[in-house]
Amino acid sequence: STDSTQKWGKDVVFTIEDGIAWIKLNRPEKRNAINPGIVFEMNAVLDELEMNDACQVVVISGNGDTFSAGQDLKEYFREPASWHPVERERMMKANAAWQWRRLMYYPKPTIAMVNGWCFGGAFQVLLGCDLAIADVDARFGLSEINWGIIPAGIVTKSVAMALTQRKALYYIMTGENFDGREAENIGLVNFAVPADQLVERTKKLAAVLMEKNPHVLRACKVGYHYVRDMQWDMAAEYLSAKSDQAKFLDPEKGAAKGMSQFIDEKSYRPGLGAYDR
Numbered sequence: 052s053t054d055s056t057q058k059w060g061k062d063v064v065f066t067i068e069d070g071i072a073w074i075k076l077n078r079p080e081k082r083n084a085i086n087p088g089i090v091f092e093m094n095a096v097l098d099e100l101e102m103n104d105a106c107q108v109v110v111i112s113g114n115g116d117t118f119s120a121g122q123d124l125k126e127y128f129r130e131p132a133s134w135h136p137v138e139r140e141r142m143m144k145a146n147a148a149w150q151w152r153r154l155m156y157y158p159k160p161t162i163a164m165v166n167g168w169c170f171g172g173a174f175q176v177l178l179g180c181d182l183a184i185a186d187v188d189a190r191f192g193l194s195e196i197n198w199g200i201i202p203a204g205i206v207t208k209s210v211a212m213a214l215t216q217r218k219a220l221y222y223i224m225t226g227e228n229f230d231g232r233e234a235e236n237i238g239l240v241n242f243a244v245p246a247d248q249l250v251e252r253t254k255k256l257a258a259v260l261m262e263k264n265p266h267v268l269r270a271c272k273v274g275y276h277y278v279r280d281m282q283w284d285m286a287a288e289y290l291s292a293k294s295d296q297a298k299f300l301d302p303e304k305g306a307a308k309g310m311s312q313f314i315d316e317k318s319y320r321p322g323l324g325a326y327d328r
């Protein structure tokens with residue numbers, strides 16, 4: 052796909068290079084705390100990138116030395132408390148939209164690249180992404196307890212889905228910081244790497260994803276999220292229908308190609324890599 056370079060907005064910026072859209076939260080002076088500006092801009096950026104063919108994989112990180120210090124205590128919590136309740140509700144719904152449903156069901160693969168501090172609401176961004184890579188020295192914390200709130204939005208639910216009960220309750224109840232290595236060990240991120248390898252490792256992972264059939268990748272992740280909350284029989288029925296749908300709608304008819312390249316042409320082995328698209 053073509054390369055292009057773009058910039059967007061004030062509190063969120065992105066560039067597209069070699070198929071990867073590098074989205075950065077852009078309030079480094081406020082440690083990329085998530086304010087209404089980031090909320091509305093992220094929704095707009097995600098709208099734009101899902102239609103942009105130059106973008107095959109989305110990477111979210113933060114400008115400066117921070118992934119994100121979570122929700123902005125002043126601009127997201129304190130100031131909106133005096134807004135019209137409907138306006139406040141609208142802003143919070145827009146936040147849930149991008150951090151939760153938009154990312155979870157985003158039609159393109161998403162990678163969180165945790166390049167520094169990651170607190171509170173930033174866990175939702177992290178867990179909203181399909182995959183995650185952290186700087187070993189990144190610092191994580193469910194710091195809500197430290198200022199007297201629970202990890203709300205949908206953070207507690209996401210953490211409960213991602214971590215064991217022991218780890219989830221430990222970090223929810225102590226607010227203790229942990230590093231990228233621990234994040235990898237507890238399964239919060241896929242890999243932790245030294246800071247100077249963060250971008251290269253992320254590119255390598257994105258390259259693997261870009262070799263795959265994008266239509267099927269999309270069905271894989273959407274299917275995964277839906278079946279987690281389904282009963283077994285419903286899940287089997289749904290997956291069967293989803294599988295037919297994915298094959299039916301796939302413009303590159305990948306399943307037929309993959310099967311033929313293996314069985315007839317003997318040109319590749321599905322156990323060892325993707326078919327030639």
Ligand code: ACO
Binds near residue numbers: 123194
């Ligand atoms: N909300 C609002 N402002 C913030 C936030 C935040 N979450 N995080 C940082 N800032 C602001 C600071 O108020 C400060 O602003 P100022 O320069 O106008 O005074 C600026 O960003 C820099 O912050 P410092 O604290 O000076 O930066 P430092 O590098 O020393 O520390 C750290 C970084 C550890 C991230 C610290 O800022 C912090 O603890 N932030 C809050 C983290 C947090 O608990 N987030 C979870 C919120 S709960 C939720 O998300 C639901």
